[in-house]
Structure formats: C-alpha cells, structure tokens
Amino acid sequence: MHETHLAGVDLNLLPPLGALLRRRNVTRAAEDVGLSQPAMSRALARLRDLLGDPLLVRTREGFALTPKAQTLAPQVVAALDGLKPVFAPTPFDPAKERRxxxxxxxxxxxxxxxxxxxxxxxxxxxxxxxxxxxxxxxxxxxxxxxxxxxxxxxxxxxxxxxxxxxxxxxxxxxxxxxxxxxxxxxxxxxxxxxxxxxxxxxxxxxxxxxxxxxxxxxxxxxxxxxxxxxxxxxxxxxxxxxxxxxxxxxxxxxxxxxxxxxxxxxxxxxxxxxxxxxxxxxxxxxxxxxxxxxxxxxxxxxxxxxxxxxxxxxxxxx
Incomplete structure (x- = not known):
C-alpha cells in the first residue's frame, strides 16, 4: 500500500476540504473559510486531483458527496478538531496543576x-x-x-x-x-x-x-x-x-x-x-x-x- 507523506501534501487544503464536505456547496464553503468562490473552486480541483475522487457530484437537488467523500467526512472533522488545541491557548488553572x-x-x-x-x-x-x-x-x-x-x-x-x-x-x-x-x-x-x-x-x-x-x-x-x-x-x-x-x-x-x-x-x-x-x-x-x-x-x-x-x-x- 502506498503511503502518503505529509511533507508532500499542502495542509492548507484541509480547512477547505472540511468546509466542502460539511456544506456540500462551493459558495457556502468558501464563505466559511474566508475564500473567494473562484479560489474555493481551484481548491476543489486540487483536492480531486490529490485524492483521485470527484468528492462532490452535481445532482438535480444540488451537490452530493461521493462514497469516498462520505467516508472521509468524519475523519476530516476529527482531524480538524484535533488540531484546534495545537493552535489555541490552553487555559491555565493552577488549581488543576499536579507538578x-x-x-x-x-x-x-x-x-x-x-x-x-x-x-x-x-x-x-x-x-x-x-x-x-x-x-x-x-x-x-x-x-x-x-x-x-x-x-x-x-x-x-x-x-x-x-x-x-x-x-x-x-x-x-x-x-x-x-x-x-x-x-x-x-x-x-x-x-x-x-x-x-x-x-x-x-x-x-x-x-x-x-x-x-x-x-x-x-x-x-x-x-x-x-x-x-x-x-x-x-x-x-x-x-x-x-x-x-x-x-x-x-x-x-x-x-x-x-x-x-x-x-x-x-x-x-x-x-x-x-x-x-x-x-x-x-x-x-x-x-x-x-x-x-x-x-x-x-x-x-x-x-x-x-x-x-x-x-x-x-x-x-x-
């Protein structure tokens, strides 16, 4: 099985991916992460190329997630939630410190x-x-x-x-x-x-x-x-x-x-x-x-x- 090295992956694509999987709409996903619609469209194109899957497909009722996208959705949510504490200051409470x-x-x-x-x-x-x-x-x-x-x-x-x-x-x-x-x-x-x-x-x-x-x-x-x-x-x-x-x-x-x-x-x-x-x-x-x-x-x-x-x-x- 081929292993993907994170050093070769643009991690800036992770927030757009999360927004696309959550919103299933390019325009709304762009608003969520502060990108223009053209920029989000380009991000989607790069994600499709990187993951080898269309991710979002157009239907009569709008966009729908592909099976692979459905599998990725909870993983991406967990990954983004796991990264938040890394960049957010942890509240310090001396009463809880055991040192x-x-x-x-x-x-x-x-x-x-x-x-x-x-x-x-x-x-x-x-x-x-x-x-x-x-x-x-x-x-x-x-x-x-x-x-x-x-x-x-x-x-x-x-x-x-x-x-x-x-x-x-x-x-x-x-x-x-x-x-x-x-x-x-x-x-x-x-x-x-x-x-x-x-x-x-x-x-x-x-x-x-x-x-x-x-x-x-x-x-x-x-x-x-x-x-x-x-x-x-x-x-x-x-x-x-x-x-x-x-x-x-x-x-x-x-x-x-x-x-x-x-x-x-x-x-x-x-x-x-x-x-x-x-x-x-x-x-x-x-x-x-x-x-x-x-x-x-x-x-x-x-x-x-x-x-x-x-x-x-x-x-x-x-």
Whole structure:
C-alpha cells in the first residue's frame, strides 16, 4: 500500500476540504473559510486531483458527496478538531496543576518566603509541591538541564546565555554586630572593615564577594575568619563573638531580638540588594513557572515592605 507523506501534501487544503464536505456547496464553503468562490473552486480541483475522487457530484437537488467523500467526512472533522488545541491557548488553572517545582534557595528565602508562599499554594494550587533545594557549583547546569525550575539570585549575579531573570523584591544590606560590641554605636567607615574579623556566607562554595571587590578598590582588605553555608549560622556566630557580618537587612532584622543584634548602615555608596528569580529561557515560558513567579513577587512585596523599619527603628540602621 502506498503511503502518503505529509511533507508532500499542502495542509492548507484541509480547512477547505472540511468546509466542502460539511456544506456540500462551493459558495457556502468558501464563505466559511474566508475564500473567494473562484479560489474555493481551484481548491476543489486540487483536492480531486490529490485524492483521485470527484468528492462532490452535481445532482438535480444540488451537490452530493461521493462514497469516498462520505467516508472521509468524519475523519476530516476529527482531524480538524484535533488540531484546534495545537493552535489555541490552553487555559491555565493552577488549581488543576499536579507538578513539582524545584527552586534553588538559601535559608533567607526559606525562612522569609517559604511560609507565605506555601500558604498561597495550599489555597490556590494544592496539587503543586514545592522543593527548595540547596545551591552548589552546578546550579547553572541544573537550571539548563531542567533539574531546577528556578533559582533565587541577586540582580548583580552574572547570568549565562539563555537565562532569564525577574526582580521579585528589593532589600538592603546591613552591617550586623552583637549588642555590646565596641563598634556598635558609631558610624562605620570603609577602613573599619579591615579592623574586625568577619563572618561570610558562601552559597556556591567559592566565598567570592562583591563587598571584597569594593573594599579592594579603596585599598581595604578584611579577614574572613569564618565562612558558613547558611545566613542563620552567620547571625548566630556574630551574636556569640566580636565578629561582624554584612547581609540582608530584612533577614537580620527578623532575628535581631532573638540573637541580640544591632544593625548599622554599611559604609557603601549603594546598599540596595535586589533579589531576582532566575530560570532558563525554556522554563520561563512555562505557565506554571510564570504564575509562580508572580506569586513570589506578590508575597515578597508583603514580606520586605512589611519588614521595613519604622522611622524609630530605622535609626538603628544608620
């Protein structure tokens, strides 16, 4: 049996064929698909040649379908109906999604954003499971391969080709010391960063910091006496020593009373800390990922604006 290859068939003839088989009238079929009558007549001639059958034959009562056309009619209807979802957008309903979203996150996001995000998911997308996973040197590869859907990052984080980022919150840096620290009641200068030991957080395992680059530009170097994989650990260590750390003001403020901490304004020209969600270009087009990013943006706004200090409290971030 000879097999017809679709590559050699003009699929533009499928809508006219469907209209002709349904209407059994060239003029009305032409109106249905937006063709002129001459154009529909030419389409019918091509279909007759392609299928080796007249399809429509004239009778005293008008046109009638040939036996082959009668056999084709339900097949053509099914084919056209089957193609409609391909070209029509599928309605997205988060409540019906049964998926697992995997996001690279630190304890900052897990603690500040995890609870409000899960509260929203439980109400609006109860079948979606969320996995906050640790970072690592392979985080970009995991994004590209699809092992991760998203990753929290700073707006200054270099992105590979094809990556997409979206700002979800704007935080600020805070210099954090324990209460009673001898340098907790004065305004810091850049050179003060070289006078005290520091606690750092290395999410990617390299310990690299933009702060060190800024200090180096001014001829200042600091000793990183302790590097931790978690921001909570950094705050706990600062609370127990004379070391200092520089990290998210919103996060440090959440634990200031618990650990007995003081927040100062770092001596940098720019202390803004924009947070983004990064995805691969492919994942960025996923309706669930787009919906989730909007959800995170909404909840992050509440958290970060809600955590902003009042005028009285802002004096402690001086």
């Amino acid at each position: 697992v979203l995997r996001v690279a996150a630190a304890d900052v996001q897990s603690i500040l954003l995890g609870p409000p995000i899960m509260s929203r998911l439980s109400r609006e997308a109860p079948l979606v499971d969320l996995r906050f996973e640790p970072y690592g040197g392979d985080v970009l590869r995991r994004l590209e391969s699809g092992a991760l859907d998203l990753a929290f990052a700073l707006a200054t984080t270099p992105l590979p080709p094809g990556a997409v980022s979206e700002t979800v919150a704007c935080d600020e840096l805070a210099l954090v010391l324990r209460r009673g620290h001898r340098a907790a009641k004065r305004r810091w200068k850049l050179e003060d960063y070289g006078r005290f030991d520091h606690v750092g957080v290395a999410l990617l395992g390299d310990g690299a910091s933009e702060i060190d680059a800024m200090l180096a530009a001014s001829g200042v170097s600091r000793r990183m006496a302790f590097i931790a994989p978690h921001f909570t650990t950094a705050l706990a260590c600062v609370a127990a020593t004379d070391m200092v750390t520089t990290l998210s003001a919103t996060f440090a403020r959440r634990f200031a009373d618990h650990f007995g901490l003081v927040l100062l304004k770092p001596p940098f020209q720019n202390t803004s800390l924009p947070m983004t969600l990064v995805s691969s270009q492919v994942r960025a087009m996923d309706p669930l990922v787009k919906w989730f990013c909007a959800l995170v943006r909404d909840e992050a706004k509440k958290v970060y604006e809600g955590e902003a200090p009042s005028r009285k409290r802002r004096r402690t971030l001086r």
